[in-house]
Amino acid sequence: MSRPRPEPIQVVKxxxxxxxxxxxxxxxxxxxLGIEFERRGDELTALLNFDDKLIGNPFLPAIHGGVTAAxxxxxMIITLSWAYLWPDIESGAFDPEKMGxxxxxxxxxxxxxxxxxxxxxxxxxxxxxxxxxRSGRRYASxxxxxxxxxxxxxxAQAAGHFLMPPRDAPDNG
Amino acid sequence: xVDKVELARKFIEAIPHxxxxxxxxxxxxxxxxxxxxxxxxxxxxxxxxxxxxxxAVSAMMDTCCGAAVMSHPSAPGGTATIDLRIDYMRAATxxxxxxxxxxCYHITRSVAFVRxxxxxxxxxxxxxxxxxxxxxxxx
Numbered sequence: 337m338s339r340p341r342p343e344p345i346q347v348v349k350x351x352x353x354x355x356x357x358x359x360x361x362x363x364x365x366x367x368x369l370g371i372e373f374e375r376r377g378d379e380l381t382a383l384l385n386f387d388d389k390l391i392g393n394p395f396l397p398a399i400h401g402g403v404t405a406a407x408x409x410x411x412m413i414i415t416l417s418w419a420y421l422w423p424d425i426e427s428g429a430f431d432p433e434k435m436g437x438x439x440x441x442x443x444x445x446x447x448x449x450x451x452x453x454x455x456x457x458x459x460x461x462x463x464x465x466x467x468x469x470r471s472g473r474r475y476a477s478x479x480x481x482x483x484x485x486x487x488x489x490x491x492a493q494a495a496g497h498f499l500m501p502p503r504d505a506p507d508n509g
Numbered sequence: 510x511v512d513k514v515e516l517a518r519k520f521i522e523a524i525p526h527x528x529x530x531x532x533x534x535x536x537x538x539x540x541x542x543x544x545x546x547x548x549x550x551x552x553x554x555x556x557x558x559x560x561x562x563x564x565a566v567s568a569m570m571d572t573c574c575g576a577a578v579m580s581h582p583s584a585p586g587g588t589a590t591i592d593l594r595i596d597y598m599r600a601a602t603x604x605x606x607x608x609x610x611x612x613c614y615h616i617t618r619s620v621a622f623v624r625x626x627x628x629x630x631x632x633x634x635x636x637x638x639x640x641x642x643x644x645x646x647x648x
Contacts (some may be wrong), residue, residue, distance in 0.1 A: 338601050363554055363562070364552070364553040364556065366562075368552065370550045387531035388525055390526055390529075391524070391525040391526060392527075393524070393589075394523060394524065399567060400527075400572075400576060401571040402571040403526055404537075405564065405595070406562070406567055407564075407568040410562075410564060410632075440557070446563050447596070448594060448597065449595060450593070450594040451592060453589065453593075
């Protein structure tokens with residue numbers, strides 16, 4: 337048995353990038369905060385572009401704690417949605433080319449999260465990466481770390497719980 | 510005492526991000542604070558339903574908790590968040606103003622403990638609750 341010929345790299349990249357764009361670009365609040373996502377394979381890194389409107393303490397100055405919380409929450413929910421959709425993106429079942437912002441599949445919802453503020457957020461760009469600790473049928477647990485200039489010097493970290501979207505359950509009746 | 514309350518109000522309303530989100534401090538004093546945030550399309554997290562993003566609610570919670578700490582009679586000056594936990598009960602109804610009220614229920618020389626609740630027009634069913642610990646800055 338010979339394995340099927342792998343798809344051309346451009347086709348794979350185009351499909352993954354289009355899926356990520358569909359997840360992120362339709363959300364006004366993500367645009368308002370200036371958050372972008374970079375992708376390497378299935379690994380996502382969130383980027384918070386610094387802007388004066390993100391300042392919470394004008395005297396230091398420092399990024400608003402609420403901005404940091406929102407940045408970490410957005411990173412977790414997009415990373416979880418991405419992991420949840422990944423098999424369908426790879427199989428081609430999820431095709432953002434054929435759907436508008438209105439037809440996106442149902443995504444996980446935040447139940448709660450706890451943010452630890454480790455250092456004040458400096459007035460420059462910030463980065464974050466989230467990992468899925470466990471993803472079950474109904475609930476998922478995640479962790480996320482955020483840093484600025486040094487990857488090893490986190491300025492915030494968070495852990496959260498999420499409600500997974502209902503799947504089309506087989507009819508047991 | 511009055512000076513400190515006035516100072517806190519000015520401090521909150523001078524925060525660039527509080528301004529960007531359209532936050533309004535409606536009440537403050539003795540370890541309690543209330544903040545309102547009007548509905549705005551730029552804060553939407555779910556374009557399908559028009560529901561405000563949880564992050565905007567978190568930012569409001571954090572600001573309101575900080576204001577409550579600064580207005581406490583035993584707080585000498587500024588504050589910063591040590592940690593904050595937020596629980597989401599339900600989606601805020603699109604189009605409605607969100608109101609948060611925070612209470613600093615205990616304070617030591619170095620740590621202030623705060624809880625907060627956010628509601629929309631249906632004030633009996635909370636949209637979200639928060640609890641956190643804040644620093645007490647010495648003057």
